Amino acid sequence: MKSWLQPFLLGAGFGVAFLGGQLVARPLASAAPWLEAQGRGPTNPPPPAPPPGTTPPEGTPAAPAIVYSEEAGSTASANGFVAVTGSYGVGTSVLYLVDTVNRQLAVYEARGGGAEQRRIVLVGARRIDLDLQLQGYNDRSEYDYERLQNLFGRRGGNDRSIRTGLEGGGGRK
Numbered sequence: 001m002k003s004w005l006q007p008f009l010l011g012a013g014f015g016v017a018f019l020g021g022q023l024v025a026r027p028l029a030s031a032a033p034w035l036e037a038q039g040r041g042p043t044n045p046p047p048p049a050p051p052p053g054t055t056p057p058e059g060t061p062a063a064p065a066i067v068y069s070e071e072a073g074s075t076a077s078a079n080g081f082v083a084v085t086g087s088y089g090v091g092t093s094v095l096y097l098v099d100t101v102n103r104q105l106a107v108y109e110a111r112g113g114g115a116e117q118r119r120i121v122l123v124g125a126r127r128i129d130l131d132l133q134l135q136g137y138n139d140r141s142e143y144d145y146e147r148l149q150n151l152f153g154r155r156g157g158n159d160r161s162i163r164t165g166l167e168g169g170g171g172r173k
Helices: 002-031 033-038 145-153
Strands: 075-078 081-087 092-099 104-111 119-127
Antiparallel strands (some): 075 081, 104 119
16 A cells, blocks of 8 residues: 555645645746746737827827748848848848958848837958958868869779768769
């Protein structure tokens, strides 16, 4: 009889602890709005509702619906500039602006949403002329630059050890 009693009491104790945690967490969620920033609620809370029984004044336009498209980024270039856009997160877009003449990079973040939440922020900028002279940085490729250079140098010869990695069951060797 004792063999089933211990697991039962242990399970019952866990159940009581879980329910107690649920009861305590509900009042804390309303009293502690900073918990929403930890992934426990909306990042951008909805606007406060008008008091019950009130109507908006006449002529007040309805708030436009905000639509976030699932489009991929886009690119454009003109007059020595290349612009690449993309999105990360709901309502947040990024713009990479490259000045190909002066070799500069600028990154901007744009946020949508309500009037008080809209903004454009310069994330960072730098000259990239020296970056473009690097042969490798943080490169985890299969071949480093020098080895590729050697392989391409021997390319015209009959060196059978040079492989692309795409050879398989039916490919040439």
